[in-house]
Amino acid sequence: MKRRIAREKAVQILFQIDMAEVKMHDALHMVMEDSSDDNKYLMYLVEGTLEHLQQIDEEIKQYLRGWQLDRIANVDRAILRLAYFELMFEEVPDRVVVNEAIELAKLFSDDQSFRFVNGVLSQYLQTKQPTEE
Template sequence: MEDLHIPVKKKLETRSNTRNHVFNLVFQLEFFEPSHIKDILDKYYEILDTEEQIEKLENENFIPLKINKSIIEKQLYGLINNLSNIDEKIKECSKGWEISRIDKVDLAILRLAIYEMLFDDVPTKVAINEAIELSKEYSSEKSYRFINAVLGKV
């Protein structure tokens, strides 16, 4: 009997998964010029493809999620285009804190959440909750309090 390869239809990622990708890319903006964003995206997608291939080799039942590149790129480019407004809002809402003093992870989380609140279709409560979840996963133990306080003033 012939071994038939039946393609598996990938499920689309959740909005939280997509937000996680955008957060990772926004964080990279701290180390690279926004003018290099196309190269950063290409490399990021290449890494995700490699991780998917490794996962498939390790687990034959692995079904990858379909990455929503259009949302990732819409948010990333939208954030970059509004970065000066977003940073102004961070300065305004974090009295006594210079942007340069804010932890880079926290800054990326704040930028993404403020972009979603002011320039995207994400409800404020959702953006704040997701930012707090990102901070609990990627930042220091008490960072979520700072992020919550800043975003509560936006």
């Protein structure tokens, strides 16, 4: 499974877990639909995001100018959580994470969400020390 597809499916799983309190295994089964694709990276993304969820949410809250985490669109919250996991705990280049998050917002959310997601991620990255990509 390509990383982009894994990210798309990870957002869908995180969304289901957040919205309907579905168990991770059940959400995975619904999203994969009997696919035989290798889902190691997908599981890594979902499990890592869930494992660090409290820390990720606390970090996101710092950059939600005028918003509360529980008031933003559920799909945007899932996209941000996944992106923050990759930014905080992965060696993925920052611009790749931001671009992927924007594309996920364009795919799954409304016409303005990609700007919101970009703004929240950009605010976070401005406070980080520059990293080599």
